[in-house]
Amino acid sequence: MTEMGRRERKKAATRQALADAALRLFSERGYDDVGVREIADAADVSVTTLFKHFPDGKEALVFDQDADREAALVAAVRERPAGQSVPQALHRLLLGEHSRRVHADPRFDDFLRLIDTTPALREYARRMWLRHEHTLAAAIADDAGLPADDPGCRALAHFALEAPVLVRGSRDPGIALDRVFDLLGNGWTGTRADAVPATAGRTGAPGRSAGGEEEDGRTAGTTEQRP
Amino acid sequence: MTEMGRRERKKAATRQALADAALRLFSERGYDDVGVREIADAADVSVTTLFKHFPDGKEALVFDQDADREAALVAAVRERPAGQSVPQALHRLLLGEHSRRVHADPRFDDFLRLIDTTPALREYARRMWLRHEHTLAAAIADDAGLPADDPGCRALAHFALEAPVLVRGSRDPGIALDRVFDLLGNGWTGTRADAVPATAGRTGAPGRSAGGEEEDGRTAGTTEQRP
DNA sequence: GTTAGAAAGTTGAGCTGTTACGCTTTTTTA
DNA sequence: TAAAAAAGCGTAACAGCTCAACTTTCTAAC
Numbered sequence: 001m002t003e004m005g006r007r008e009r010k011k012a013a014t015r016q017a018l019a020d021a022a023l024r025l026f027s028e029r030g031y032d033d034v035g036v037r038e039i040a041d042a043a044d045v046s047v048t049t050l051f052k053h054f055p056d057g058k059e060a061l062v063f064d065q066d067a068d069r070e071a072a073l074v075a076a077v078r079e080r081p082a083g084q085s086v087p088q089a090l091h092r093l094l095l096g097e098h099s100r101r102v103h104a105d106p107r108f109d110d111f112l113r114l115i116d117t118t119p120a121l122r123e124y125a126r127r128m129w130l131r132h133e134h135t136l137a138a139a140i141a142d143d144a145g146l147p148a149d150d151p152g153c154r155a156l157a158h159f160a161l162e163a164p165v166l167v168r169g170s171r172d173p174g175i176a177l178d179r180v181f182d183l184l185g186n187g188w189t190g191t192r193a194d195a196v197p198a199t200a201g202r203t204g205a206p207g208r209s210a211g212g213e214e215e216d217g218r219t220a221g222t223t224e225q226r227p
Numbered sequence: 228m229t230e231m232g233r234r235e236r237k238k239a240a241t242r243q244a245l246a247d248a249a250l251r252l253f254s255e256r257g258y259d260d261v262g263v264r265e266i267a268d269a270a271d272v273s274v275t276t277l278f279k280h281f282p283d284g285k286e287a288l289v290f291d292q293d294a295d296r297e298a299a300l301v302a303a304v305r306e307r308p309a310g311q312s313v314p315q316a317l318h319r320l321l322l323g324e325h326s327r328r329v330h331a332d333p334r335f336d337d338f339l340r341l342i343d344t345t346p347a348l349r350e351y352a353r354r355m356w357l358r359h360e361h362t363l364a365a366a367i368a369d370d371a372g373l374p375a376d377d378p379g380c381r382a383l384a385h386f387a388l389e390a391p392v393l394v395r396g397s398r399d400p401g402i403a404l405d406r407v408f409d410l411l412g413n414g415w416t417g418t419r420a421d422a423v424p425a426t427a428g429r430t431g432a433p434g435r436s437a438g439g440e441e442e443d444g445r446t447a448g449t450t451e452q453r454p
Numbered sequence: 455g456t457t458a459g460a461a462a463g464t465t466g467a468g469c470t471g472t473t474a475c476g477c478t479t480t481t482t483t484a
Numbered sequence: 485t486a487a488a489a490a491a492g493c494g495t496a497a498c499a500g501c502t503c504a505a506c507t508t509t510c511t512a513a514c
Contacts, residue, residue, distance in 0.1 A: 007481050007489095007491080010480090010491080011491070014491085014492090036470080047471095051472065052491075052492080058470095149397075151406040152406040155407040158389065166382060176378035179377075179379040179382065180382040182414075182418050183418055184410070187410040187411055187412070187413040187417065188414070190413030190414065191406075238462070262499070264499095264500095273463070273464055273465070275501095279463080284500070
């Protein structure tokens with residue numbers, strides 16, 4: 001695995017040169033003020049070669065490294081300690097990812113600032129991140145014994161992945177993340193059958209919970225909700 | 228309001244001509260196979276004029292009409308019947324929006340098919356729709372007596388708006404929407420103080436609920452969650 | 455009424471990201 | 485050593501989009 005021929009080594013080198021040049025130039029003068037021709041020049045390759053290495057375009061130049069994040073998500077669900085709910089596990093994982101943003105590599109700080117500053121890159125990052133939705137949803141569904149395309153699981157996966165994006169810009173992102181996962185955690189344990197021992201009628205896959213509207217016993221006890 | 232000078236009338240006419248030509252050409256030959264030059268030609272204006280009318284670019288040509296949707300969202304929260312929770316109100320509203328997609332105008336059907344088919348337009352529509360997040364979150368926060376930028380309210384608003392996008396493509400979107408709002412409904416009433424009479428310690432704005440992790444009494448009663 | 459000025463429109467050139475095509479050079483493999 | 489594969493190059497083009505300078509039209513104040 002560690003030994004690759006001269007060919008692949010050169011290929012990797014070119015790719016790295018491109019990514020390095022891009023990050024440097026972007027950090028210096030801003031994303032929109034650096035053209036792709038200039039990046040190719042700086043890396044001493046042609047424009048066509050650049051696009052051979054990064055077929056997804058200019059934005060992709062910034063995200064050179066993004067492996068095994070999906071694996072971490074699935075592992076967080078699958079290998080969580082006993083008694084921990086799925087939302088809790090995801091909450092913990094994402095909190096860890098966030099704290100990793102503070103203690104940063106030498107250039108890694110520029111990287112984050114660049115993304116946070118440039119709307120196009122924010123959008124791209126979000127898209128890349130949301131790509132894991134399907135896999136994560138499948139992992140959750142498998143864990144809960146539901147069909148892989150269960151809408152509830154897809155919703156939880158989607159919302160959990162959106163959470164970090166959502167809390168960005170809050171005064172205290174940590175607290176904000178807590179609040180978001182408070183919402184998701186309560187909602188999830190409320191709908192999961194094995195966590196609601198009082199209501200016996202629920203099956204593993206609750207299709208259209210009683211009545212078509214979510215008027216179960218939970219809202220009772222408070223007849224008037226608005227003062 | 229109804230009487231506008233010749234000037235504004237002509238302006239509106241040009242705009243309409245552009246939008247009509249765009250929708251017609253797009254429907255005939257597909258979004259990607261029609262250039263902006265051709266649209267301008269068909270409407271008998273120059274390309275620059277086209278971009279004066281639609282500064283947001285090619286995608287915006289398709290979305291000529293999108294008023295008072297935000298008002299409907301806020302109204303659904305503010306003027307909901309007594310005893311109905313915020314998620315329930317939003318659920319009902321969005322369910323209604325969905326059923327409106329079935330019985331369609333003459334050309335309105337083409338419009339929807341076009342959007343559903345073209346990824347770029349789907350993304351744009353999502354962005355336009357998500358723009359209401361801030362206003363909706365403020366309305367929810369105001370209703371709940373929380374600060375306007377409360378993260379929980381922002382999360383609920385965001386997730387509710389994402390719901391219709393999320394369930395698109397499900398086998399039965401109605402049921403899928405039910406499941407999503409099941410999650411949100413349970414989560415919301417779980418975190419709202421006025422809906423949890425058992426737990427007395429909660430204040431109106433629960434900052435970082437006890438312990439920093441969502442390990443309240445709700446998960447108790449089932450020591451082992453995974454078989 | 456005339457005139458100054460804002461707003462709509464035009465023209466045309468030009469910049470950007472991105473791709474297709476055809477070609478040479480390098481590396482691997484048979 | 486021949487051939488197949490892959491990386492790279494250069495040109496040329498097309499897409500969406502913008503800029504600058506100029507003409508037309510409408511509005512409004514003098």
